[in-house]
Amino acid sequence: MTIRAKYMGMQGRAATFSHSVSPNQIQTEIARLSEERQELWQKLSAGLDPSVKGEIKDIDERLEGLWHTLRLEKARLRFGERDEIVRRARAEERLERAA
Structure with missing residues (x-):
């Protein structure tokens, strides 16, 4: 199993750390x-x-997962939580359709 598979859920979302x-x-x-x-x-x-x-090979897989996690964390810090971004985008779409 690759690191990416370890960090990805059934819906393709990255697992969050506790x-x-x-x-x-x-x-x-x-x-x-x-x-x-x-x-x-x-x-x-x-x-x-x-x-x-x-x-x-094991280290390469762990490094791949860490780089993936780092990219996700940087994006989260820059843009906010994914669920919040989706919520805002959907609200904006509703406003555009109503206008």
């Missing part, structure tokens, strides 16, 4: 995992090791 995670915390985790991945690539260059390949 606690708030700041973009800085996400970026810190991305940096940590990137360094770990770099070390694994160096280890892999010394010789083929299937377990290292698997670890790199």
Whole structure:
């Protein structure tokens, strides 16, 4: 299962965290995992090791999910909660139709 699949619900919405995670915390985790991945690539260059390949793949999937989460969080901070945006857009559509 990919990271995106882990974070996406049946309706295609990203799962929300039970606690708030700041973009800085996400970026810190991305940096940590990137360094770990770099070390694994160096280890892999010394010789083929299937377990290292698997670890790199797992880290890549986690990084993909973190980047996705970071984009969502930045959008939320900039534009507001998704449900609120949809509610405002629908209200605006109703006003336009009424006019």
